[in-house]
Amino acid sequence: MDRSEIVEKVRQFVCTELLKKPDYALQEDEPLFSTGVIDSFAMAQIGVFIETEFELYIPDPELTVENMDTVTQITDRIIQGLQAI
């Protein structure tokens, strides 16, 4: 799976499931949590999304606003995890 595919999956998940705006033109580097667009409550959903979609488990201490604030950051973390397998 190349990077653009992962970006697309992440973007789609964030727009449909978290923002509830499937047509929103979300930028890759648009902050999600730090600006309050999404409640940190949704961090758990991102965790489960990565588990079920990429079969990759991100431990709780890494699921933080600093690490996972943008589509880019989330994607990078997924790629890093997939390479480690």
Next chain:
Amino acid sequence: MSRAESLLVDVVVDRAQRNPEKLAFVYLEQGEQETDRLTFAELDLEARKIAMSLGEFVEPGERVLLIYPPGLDFVRAFYGCLYAGIVPIPTNAPGRNRSIQRLQAIGQDSQAKAGLTTPELLAIFQSQADAFPEFKPMQWLSHDMLQNGTVEQWKRRDVHLQDIAFIQYTSGSTAMPRGVVINYNNLLVNTEIIRQARQRENSTDSVIVTWVPQFHDMGLLVGVVQGVFDNQLSVLMSPIAFMQRPARWLEAITRYRGTASGGPNFSYTLCINKVTEEEYSRLDLSHWRLAYNSAEPVRKETQDEFVRKFSGCGFRYQSFQPCYGLAEATLLETSYGGEDHTLTFPADRTSLEEGIISPCENEGNCQHLVNCGSPLGESEIAIVDPVTCERCEPDKIGEIWISGDHISREYWNRPEETAKILQAKIKDTNEGPFLRTGDLGFMYDGDLYVTGRLKDMIIIRGRNYYPQDIEFTVEKCHPAMQPGGGAAFYLQQDGYEQLVVVQEVRRQFEENDNLSEVIKIIRQVIAREHGIRASVVVLIRRGSIPKTSSGKIMRHECNSLFLDGRLEKVAEWRAPVIT
């Protein structure tokens, strides 16, 4: 207050004189067929007979275990003990090995002089006497041995309000049961509290219908005691008959025009899920004016669904009466009996997890907490920080502490627990004594809202989650989930708290090869609804989750089964961090 109104024995004698022919109790075998009944005169007569016979074996003030299957013989024996001035201890008749252990522990803890039971159970106890040395000091009496007392010789004993009426063992741990001592004054105050709660329903034509076990505070005080105080018929059936076919409960209400009936929240859920269309067509619930809901957190969703399903049979939303109480308070503490729809507090879920109460702003993050009403009688409630023992700020969730004359004065032979739990003082003001309930909640506008059990609370990274909320989310998320068959708890691993969810699967889904998809859905819904990831999800066989005799989920027991690898697994998912 006249004597006839104060002591339970005098009340029975008085009823028997004034309304000898009035029916006091009916028992429905298998929840259907009327196989036993007692008028007030018969109850009085049989209580005298048993009292006179029992007096030959046991001295007044001594304790006797009542080991009876559901039925009116229990009622006869209970009143027989009171008539003799002997302290009855209602217990769960053993069916499985576990309850025998509990019975042994209760016998030992209470130093019971005798065990009173049916001829069938007596034979079992005698044949296994060697296996249970704890029972050796006890005398075994069979119900049919107590039928020869000369009733004319019975004399009312001089009883005082501070004398022990009975001892109620709580369902605490199996090994260390605690006996809540209830005296005649507790009983009297509790009766007045119940009367206040049922004001809008109470009349001499009222009929109480209950399936709740008789050895349980709710089953005993509502099903065996209150109808006598209030001069009414009580219709009893066994909890097993109800669980096997929940419609039996509603059929009994229909047939006897039951006005007061209820149970824990799950009993309403069972009716929603199990009553068939054909059963439904025979129901008339229009006389049911007081549907109490207590002993576990009351769910608005359950009440809404129950009304949707049964309003066609004449059930009205206003009949619902959420209550709060516990054995240490004899039975009842608060009750909401407004004529409006059940009031709820729309709490913000995120604040709730931080232990703070604030109204939610969007429905998606809202949890509707049910109003359990204001303290009844002269009792009082304080919301107290369970750690500092100081009063909480009004917007904070704390432990529910209650005071009043219905609160038990002691646990039998347990001075330490008595001081700690029944005679607690608020630290900064030294107010008290209070009963520490171990339940969490808050007061709003003078009414109590219960959020959960202190010891069951799941604390993960400083946030508080109530297991019943997560269990509720899980059981609603997929048709394969068996309702009322889930447990959520947490465990510590590598310094982190991890959420574990165990859930029963409906039989027809057991062989389903898509259970891993079901687990995915469970994980997604928990994350979405509660903002937390489950680290373990175990699907287990239907009927295999540990429950108490009254049907409550035993989360700690479930936790031990999980750790020992003894759950009856059908499918499982574990995060890689869980070893």
